[in-house]
Amino acid sequence: MKHLTPDHWARHYADGTTFRPLDDTERRLLARHAPAPEDGRALDVGCGLGELAQQLARSGYQVDAVDFVATALDRARTDHRDHLESPGVDYRVHDIERDDPAELPHDAYDLIVFRLSWAFVHDRTRVLNRLRERLRPGGVLCVITPVVAAVPEDRRHIALDEAEIDLLRAGWTATERHDADGLAVLFLRDPREPDLARPACADKGRPSPHALTGAGVVVTDAGGRVLLGWSVRGVWELPGGKNDAGEDFRATAVRELAEETGLVAEVADARLAALLMDSVHGIPRMTAAVRVTAHTGRPVVTEPHLIRRWEWHDVADLADLAQPLFTPSAHVIDTIWPGVLPAVPPVHRYPIAPTEAPDPGSP
Structure with a gap:
């Protein structure tokens, strides 16, 4: 896994580089498997240019959109300036690995989403443990990620292989996996309760x-x-x-x-x-x-x-x-x-x- 620094991502966004756009398959899967409840609140981690955050807001969520690169959020606010008067999205600078989870804007969420960002998280187990503690009852954590089999070898660092996907799903009672043209869309529900009798x-x-x-x-x-x-x-x-x-x-x-x-x-x-x-x-x-x-x-x-x-x-x-x-x-x-x-x-x-x-x- 490559170590990409904040400076790298700042240059990435400053140069006008974008990511794969959100497609209709992803929108349908999110609408079907993670619809917004009344007063639903979502956390978009690694929100980048804010496309997913705006989609979630249109579907009924109040969205906290966080990224550790201020340049990305500046572009998101510019790209979506027509929506700035809407209370649907709150953009915040936050490093999900290094900043205190208590600094997140809210204590609990109905939906937490990583889109195209989970492969860049280094301390995945710790981050996952802290975020699932912030899911409301019945909440869902969604990871949308490229898979190794669908990307060239020189881009494997942006994707997850099957072993990593199995590890991601291991701590949950209910998991679903769907395909979106080379992306795995994972919905994880009901964090597993500690089982002290389980072999450790x-x-x-x-x-x-x-x-x-x-x-x-x-x-x-x-x-x-x-x-x-x-x-x-x-x-x-x-x-x-x-x-x-x-x-x-x-x-x-x-x-x-x-x-x-x-x-x-x-x-x-x-x-x-x-x-x-x-x-x-x-x-x-x-x-x-x-x-x-x-x-x-x-x-x-x-x-x-x-x-x-x-x-x-x-x-x-x-x-x-x-x-x-x-x-x-x-x-x-x-x-x-x-x-x-x-x-x-x-x-x-x-x-x-x-x-x-x-x-x-x-x-």
Whole structure:
């Protein structure tokens, strides 16, 4: 997934570039599956030039149209100046990933829509969790997205593949998918209630022969969110990996963090919290739980054959991920934040006496 900055999008809109227009199929699907209730309120995320927001307003919604690029909203107001006297659309600058959800204009919505924008969201799980908390009872979240099979290879970054679509649908009781000439139109209803009995951990298959020793790395951002990678094998996992011969666990953690995510840390900022021993397919496995307390850089996917993307997750959400945690990662998280996960598989834990102050990233 490409990292496109606000400056990129500002130039995009300033140059007069547009997106695929809203078509009649999309309009019919929205009217049929997400009609405006009385006093209905909609949130258009990544509204761009405001075409969808105006369509929703004409269908009866009061619309909060948000985008993180002011240039887009300036063009939207200009393009739709004939409608500025109408109370139907309120354009706001808001970064759905980085700004506080409390800064959204309203607390709850009957419809939340991402049109052609979901593929550009990096921390999708966290964003989805926070937005579905703002759906009114009976509300619907709609994602309209290109699909990988319908775009050229050099434009795959704007689209979702089937695995990503399945992940998006996993946390909902009722989901519908429709086609609009190469776009998938998804309607998601009734967020699934937390199920503490649901398996929260899984392994990724039989490992290659190896003395299974390595490190799992807990690193958090300024908001206390923990970094997890969405694996090509269908589990969430911490950064980390096997240690090289003669390499201590803290050095392994720092090296693997840099190699897998591009984040740079010093060994002095890596704290060994515990050694954890379990087994997989009859092979003993030793994992060092390492907490990195300072780093620089931004997470990027450097090994796409292993990790599809990196996301910052709110710690409180980890107990109810729609997909499982890699078992050693669950053991490490349970070591750093005891009790955050409702249940983890058995493990032999050998705590290391701390020599520093308590972890500042605890929730």
